[in-house]
Amino acid sequence: MEILLNGTRVAVQPGQTIMQAADSAGVHVPRLCNYPQLKPSGACRLCVVQVKGARGLVAACTTPVAEGMEIETDSPTVADARRDVLDLLVSNHPLDCFHCEACGDCALQDYAYQYGIKEGSYDGARRQVEVDDRNPFFRIDYEKCVLCGICVRMCDEVMGYGAIDFAGRGFTTLVSTPYGVSLDDSACVFCGNCVQGCPVGALVPKSQVGAARAWEMKKVRSVCPYCGVGCAIDVHVKGNRIIKIEGAESPANHTMTCVKGRFGWEFVHHEDRLLKPLVRRADAPRGAVGREWFEEATWDEALAAAAAGIARVRDGVGPDAVAGLSSAKASNEENYLFQKLLRAAVGTNNVDHCARL
Amino acid sequence: MAERRGRILIGAGTCGLAAGAGAVWAAAERALTDLGLPDTPVIGVGCIGYCQEEPLLDVELDGQRFTYRRVKPDQVKRIIEKHLAGGQPVTELLLGECVDAPNPYPTLPFYAPQNRVATRNCGFIDPTSLSDYEARGGYMALRNALAKPPHDIVEAVKASGLRGRGGAGFPTGRKWELAAKSPGPHKFLICNADEGDPGAFMDRSILEGDPHAVIEGMVIGAYAIGADEGYIYCRAEYPLALERLRDAIEQARQKGYLGNNILGTAHSFHLHLKEGAGAFVCGEETALMASIEGRRGMPRPRPPYPAQAGLFALPSNINNVETLAAIAPIIRNGADWYAAMGTAGSKGTKVFALTGQVNRTGLAEVPMGISIREIVYDIGGGIPNDRELKAVQIGGPSGGCLPASLLDLPVDYESLQREGAIMGSGGMVVVDETTCMVDFARFFMAFCARESCGKCTPCREGTTRMLEILTRICDGNGTMADLDRLERLAGNVKITSLCGLGQSAPNPVLSSLKHFRHEFEAHIRDRRCPAGVCKNLISYRIEADKCTGCVLCARNCPVEAITGEKRKAHVIDPEICIKCGACFDVCKFDAVIRG
Ligand SMILES: Cc1cc2nc3c(=O)[nH]c(=O)nc-3n(C[C@H](O)[C@H](O)[C@H](O)COP(=O)(O)O)c2cc1C
Ligand code: SF4
Ligand code: SF4
Ligand code: SF4
Numbered sequence: 001m002e003i004l005l006n007g008t009r010v011a012v013q014p015g016q017t018i019m020q021a022a023d024s025a026g027v028h029v030p031r032l033c034n035y036p037q038l039k040p041s042g043a044c045r046l047c048v049v050q051v052k053g054a055r056g057l058v059a060a061c062t063t064p065v066a067e068g069m070e071i072e073t074d075s076p077t078v079a080d081a082r083r084d085v086l087d088l089l090v091s092n093h094p095l096d097c098f099h100c101e102a103c104g105d106c107a108l109q110d111y112a113y114q115y116g117i118k119e120g121s122y123d124g125a126r127r128q129v130e131v132d133d134r135n136p137f138f139r140i141d142y143e144k145c146v147l148c149g150i151c152v153r154m155c156d157e158v159m160g161y162g163a164i165d166f167a168g169r170g171f172t173t174l175v176s177t178p179y180g181v182s183l184d185d186s187a188c189v190f191c192g193n194c195v196q197g198c199p200v201g202a203l204v205p206k207s208q209v210g211a212a213r214a215w216e217m218k219k220v221r222s223v224c225p226y227c228g229v230g231c232a233i234d235v236h237v238k239g240n241r242i243i244k245i246e247g248a249e250s251p252a253n254h255t256m257t258c259v260k261g262r263f264g265w266e267f268v269h270h271e272d273r274l275l276k277p278l279v280r281r282a283d284a285p286r287g288a289v290g291r292e293w294f295e296e297a298t299w300d301e302a303l304a305a306a307a308a309g310i311a312r313v314r315d316g317v318g319p320d321a322v323a324g325l326s327s328a329k330a331s332n333e334e335n336y337l338f339q340k341l342l343r344a345a346v347g348t349n350n351v352d353h354c355a356r357l
Numbered sequence: 358m359a360e361r362r363g364r365i366l367i368g369a370g371t372c373g374l375a376a377g378a379g380a381v382w383a384a385a386e387r388a389l390t391d392l393g394l395p396d397t398p399v400i401g402v403g404c405i406g407y408c409q410e411e412p413l414l415d416v417e418l419d420g421q422r423f424t425y426r427r428v429k430p431d432q433v434k435r436i437i438e439k440h441l442a443g444g445q446p447v448t449e450l451l452l453g454e455c456v457d458a459p460n461p462y463p464t465l466p467f468y469a470p471q472n473r474v475a476t477r478n479c480g481f482i483d484p485t486s487l488s489d490y491e492a493r494g495g496y497m498a499l500r501n502a503l504a505k506p507p508h509d510i511v512e513a514v515k516a517s518g519l520r521g522r523g524g525a526g527f528p529t530g531r532k533w534e535l536a537a538k539s540p541g542p543h544k545f546l547i548c549n550a551d552e553g554d555p556g557a558f559m560d561r562s563i564l565e566g567d568p569h570a571v572i573e574g575m576v577i578g579a580y581a582i583g584a585d586e587g588y589i590y591c592r593a594e595y596p597l598a599l600e601r602l603r604d605a606i607e608q609a610r611q612k613g614y615l616g617n618n619i620l621g622t623a624h625s626f627h628l629h630l631k632e633g634a635g636a637f638v639c640g641e642e643t644a645l646m647a648s649i650e651g652r653r654g655m656p657r658p659r660p661p662y663p664a665q666a667g668l669f670a671l672p673s674n675i676n677n678v679e680t681l682a683a684i685a686p687i688i689r690n691g692a693d694w695y696a697a698m699g700t701a702g703s704k705g706t707k708v709f710a711l712t713g714q715v716n717r718t719g720l721a722e723v724p725m726g727i728s729i730r731e732i733v734y735d736i737g738g739g740i741p742n743d744r745e746l747k748a749v750q751i752g753g754p755s756g757g758c759l760p761a762s763l764l765d766l767p768v769d770y771e772s773l774q775r776e777g778a779i780m781g782s783g784g785m786v787v788v789d790e791t792t793c794m795v796d797f798a799r800f801f802m803a804f805c806a807r808e809s810c811g812k813c814t815p816c817r818e819g820t821t822r823m824l825e826i827l828t829r830i831c832d833g834n835g836t837m838a839d840l841d842r843l844e845r846l847a848g849n850v851k852i853t854s855l856c857g858l859g860q861s862a863p864n865p866v867l868s869s870l871k872h873f874r875h876e877f878e879a880h881i882r883d884r885r886c887p888a889g890v891c892k893n894l895i896s897y898r899i900e901a902d903k904c905t906g907c908v909l910c911a912r913n914c915p916v917e918a919i920t921g922e923k924r925k926a927h928v929i930d931p932e933i934c935i936k937c938g939a940c941f942d943v944c945k946f947d948a949v950i951r952g
Contacts, residue, residue, distance in 0.1 A: 042658035043812050045853045056852035056860060062658035077852075084849040088818035121842075122818075124825040147811065165653055166811060169636070171821040173811025 003069045018060035018071055019047055029060045029073050030082060030111050032089075032199050033148035037254055038157055043149050045085050046111065049073045057081055083115045091120025092127055094143050102201030105214035108146060109200075129174065134182035137263045138195045138205050142174055145202040151175060151194030158256065163188035192262040196246050196255065205244045205263070212238040221248055224261035228331045231257050235265075242268055277302035310346060319347035326353045363441045365389075366422075368413040368480060369401030370565045371597050372558070376411035377430070384433035385414070391434070392442055403566015405480025406720035407467055410452060416440050422460050424452040466717075470735050472698060473722045474706045475522075475682035476559075479566030484601055487608040490569040496614055498685035502577045503622045510581035511537055514684065516692035518704030523549055523640075523677030524755065524781050524857070526703075526770045532674060535664040536582040539672030544584040546626075547668065547675040548575055549645060550591035550598070553637035554753035555804055556784040559708040560678035562720055564591065564598035567682070568605035572628065574681030576614060577688060579626040582674050587626060590645050592633040602630050637808035641856050642675045644810065655810045656856035677782070679708055699725030703769035707780065711737050713787040714744065723768075730764040733787055744789040748872070752781025754801040754808075755861030757868030758794065777868040779861065793890035794873040795880055798865045799827040805862035816859025819850040823866060833893040835881045844870055889951045892936045896952055899940075901926035903948035910940035910949060 001012050005025055012021040017040065022029050032044035040061040048057035052070035057078060060071075072078060090112055097103045112118075132140035149166070152175060156162045163186045167176035177186040195203040217236040224231040224245075232250030236243045242265055247257040267273055276296045284293035297305070313321050324342040326335050335353065342351045365385050369378045378401075385399050407413065410426040416436065417423075423446050425436055432450055439445045446455075454465050462468045473479075482489035490496070502510050515530025536544065548571060552560040563570060575587055591599055606628055609615040617625045631649050638644050639654040646668045648654035667673025683705065687695045696704045703725040709732060712718050716738035723732060729749055733739065740746050748758040751768075757778035759766060766772050770780050788797065806820035826843045829835045847863035847870075854860045870877065879885045886894040899910070899919075906924040911917075918934040921927030929940065929949075941949045 040658070041812075042855050043814070045814050045855065048853050059658060059855070064660065080845075081849045081853050084819075084846060085814050085853060088814055088822065091822070092818055122822040122825075124822060147814075147817065149812070166655070169811055170806050170809040170817060171811075173817060 012065045034061045035150050038153045091122035100201040101204040107199035137190050150197040154194045154197050161187045190259040208244045212243045226260045227328045279305045323350035328355050363418040364398040366402050366415040370404030372408045373411045378412040380430040381412045384430035388434040388437045400483045403479040403484050404562045408719040409717050425450050426452040472706050475679045476722045498688035507581045513692045517687045517695040522679035536674035545668045545673040546579045546584040546587040548589040550678050551640035553640050557782045568601040570682040574684035580624045587628045590631045638810040655812045700769045702771050709783045709785045714789040715787040725769045726767045728765050750786040752779040753784040754804045756781045757864045760872040793888035794869045794876045798869045801865040813855040815850040815853045830880045831891045833884050909943050913939045913943045
């Protein structure tokens with residue numbers, strides 16, 4: 001199937017939207033409410049394009065291509081309409097980019113820059129909402145919200161929780177929990193996928209507030225240490241400190257994470273965190289657990305001590321005096337090796353896993 | 358005397374009840390008991406359309422029908438005693454046209470140009486009685502239809518040329534054809550009874566006055582497209598309509614017109630009633646279906662169209678009340694009969710709600726193609742107080758206003774569209790020279806801004822910005838740059854919005870700018886409101902030469918802004934004056950000047 005995109009013949013797949021076809025052809029159509037993992041919603045109207053013969057402009061994100069369709073993605077009519085839509089958004093937005101965490105990583109800022117919008121030209125009412133700081137994980141500042149609905153759809157379509165939805169009508173529309181209760185009291189599980197999806201600074205991890213902006217952080221690709229799913233994550237670091245963690249694209253998680261992977265990393269910088277292996281001192285009394293009864297060791301020394309201890313019990317009391325308890329933080333392969341170790345090297349079937357607790 | 362066969366009909370739609378029909382009804386029951394005629398039926402009929410003259414009480418006697426207008430409870434006994442019991446009409450209380458000729462409906466100026474198809478039974482039957490409906494041919498069409506293959510029904514509706522009366526005017530037969538082609542076994546047929554436009558009440562009238570007409574249309578439609586389940590989505594602000602529907606559905610179920618194996622055939626159709634929660638946007642079909650599903654009523658983009666994936670993602674077909682009410686007559690009388698009315702592109706009849714500054718307000722069902730002039734002057738009886746007609750707003754907040762120069766425009770989809778108005782659901786507001794077109798446009802914009810669902814940017818933000826600009830202009834703070842910006846924004850909101858609400862919200866502004874630009878400019882350039890409506894732009898003063906010192910104005914001023922001695926010229930203190938215009942209205946000597 002072929003279409004005419006900005007005067008150029010382009011081969012497309014039936015069933016593709018105009019936006020998908022344009023993306024494949026390397027033509028960027030502006031968008032705020034489109035998100036790869038979510039169904040298109042057609043809400044922001046930035047992606048409007050001109051289709052010959054159609055009444056008005058059409059949204060590229062929701063309109064399927066048709067044979068021979070003639071599409072203009074940046075004609076004067078389109079550019080004027082798109083600029084007006086952006087102008088409307090900017091006119092109802094606090095222009096405090098100077099101290100916004102999303103500065104430099106904000107779709108609204110980028111498009112305003114691209115379309116030469118310095119400030120909104122519609123003076124009049126402005127949405128006024130208090131910052132919602134009630135939950136422990138992220139700050140909610142709906143004055144910055146562009147009502148793209150990504151958070152709402154993320155929570156509904158992907159997570160299946162439906163903790164938030166739109167409330168109110170017209171100019172006073174807002175994203176809200178039922179009756180505006182704190183997220184703590186809603187169905188929210190604090191996966192934070194809404195935060196990652198937010199294209200502006202309305203949803204920001206508390207760990208980032210006042211700490212760093214996009215250009216100051218290095219993104220380090222890693223794997224979440226919490227469970228065997230092995231979600232890919234991007235650890236955003238400034239200096240040697242973590243500012244925030246986001247999900248990254250991988251077949252395991254397609255940019256999503258759970259609450260632990262995203263927000264449960266404070267242990268990394270905790271003073272009690274073990275950075276070197278410790279081996280119990282020979283003179284430690286039975287049952288003593290204080291730090292003073294342990295001394296630093298190399299990995300070889302520590303593993304040798306552990307192996308010697310296990311062998312002593314196996315040989316002295318019998319293999320069934322040993323039991324192994326594995327962890328969901330380990331991968332399937334590691335769990336496999338662990339039971340192999342206990343069965344083949346120790347000789348016991350006493351092996352279990354924390355997921356059964 | 359008591360053996361005279363008569364009955365009393367009372368217009369007891371919501372409009373009649375609001376005008377006091379309830380008390381008239383009670384008075385009639387009382388009077389009949391007092392007069393020893395307790396067996397005489399008193400029937401609350403639906404709205405006959407002549408809302409202006411309500412409460413209406415009709416005496417039917419010996420096959421003749423006499424209409425009493427604006428009846429007060431204390432007149433009822435006299436009417437019943439003299440007329441029903443004594444055979445002598447109380448002429449001074451009759452509708453003027455009735456005095457010499459009973460059964461006036463075919464000849465009344467309000468009715469003569471009408472052709473009542475969808476509203477055929479409104480005001481003529483007891484809407485709570487299934488047998489009344491059947492007596493006028495009700496459910497005959499269903500019997501006819503079930504004897505034919507579904508395809509024939511689709512073809513008949515196609516050939517009739519019927520187009521959706523909910524606003525968009527999509528050909529109903531084509532819609533049914535698409536739905537019929539969608540794979541079953543489960544499909545829905547939905548009736549849109551959300552009627553939210555300010556000034557529109559045709560659907561309410563049909564639901565209150567003839568609920569079975571809609572149900573019969575639905576069962577036929579369901580048979581044609583292969584739907585086994587249906588919903589009527591009716592706004593909660595229509596309690597009487599809901600009650601009528603609830604009862605009618607139950608009656609139809611008991612009589613075998615609804616449920617399994619309808620009239621012994623293989624066709625089954627289960628009908629539910631769903632109450633809307635008061636959002637205009639829930640009349641938009643995709644929002645309506647979301648609302649039935651229990652989700653927030655927000656439109657979604659099409660495709661997929663309802664015929665492909667509608668309610669609960671199953672193939673669905675959605676039609677308006679008036680559309681469905683026209684189905685049974687089409688099946689009974691044939692497609693050609695219907696197609697013979699109207700114009701080439703707009704067949705049949707359309708119900709209009711005629712309101713505003715016109716002598717006779719109410720509901721009128723007319724053949725398509727009739728001119729606006731005929732509706733306003735022949736049916737509506739012209740403009741009161743010898744004022745000049747200025748504009749007619751057609752299609753409510755989605756429509757546009759047409760100036761007096763277009764009075765001869767035929768009312769059909771194509772002609773209205775061409776002139777920047779739309780048929781919409783059929784609201785028709787007549788305005789005279791005392792209406793300010795900027796203020797009028799502002800009213801509709803305020804409605805749209807309030808009712809926008811908030812999903813898409815241009816409508817959510819743009820309607821409020823347009824409202825702000827219009828308010829500035831009305832307040833005398835507008836600039837010519839505002840006017841340009843208003844026009845540009847209106848154009849962009851129209852072409853970029855997601856659903857019909859946003860796409861049509863700019864219509865009232867754009868059409869008033871097209872036809873009444875000078876009024877906008879007068880507000881901005883001359884700081885003057887030509888109609889004398891916008892308070893910031895008018896002031897009142899008393900011309901000393903003309904003032905006789907009668908003190909009428911001073912006595913009527915609610916804020917005591919007027920001072921002066923008896924028989925001496927009075928003065929208005931502009932600091933105190935709130936510009937209510939009371940003095941202007943009461944002065945008998947034209948001494949109060951509005952400028
Ligand atoms: C904002 C909005 C409000 C609407 N309200 C109604 C309504 O109250 N009643 C109605 O029948 N159609 C309404 N419609 C039109 C419906 O979406 C739909 O086109 C119609 O119900 C189809 O029936 P029809 O083909 O019989 O006209 C509305 C459309 C929009 C965009
Ligand atoms: S954190 Fe997760 S569960 Fe909570 S609102 Fe956001 S997406 Fe929904
Ligand atoms: S909070 Fe962010 S993601 Fe949610 S609607 Fe607002 S801008 Fe979109
Ligand atoms: S046009 Fe208005 S009512 Fe329709 S989807 Fe957009 S915001 Fe909602």
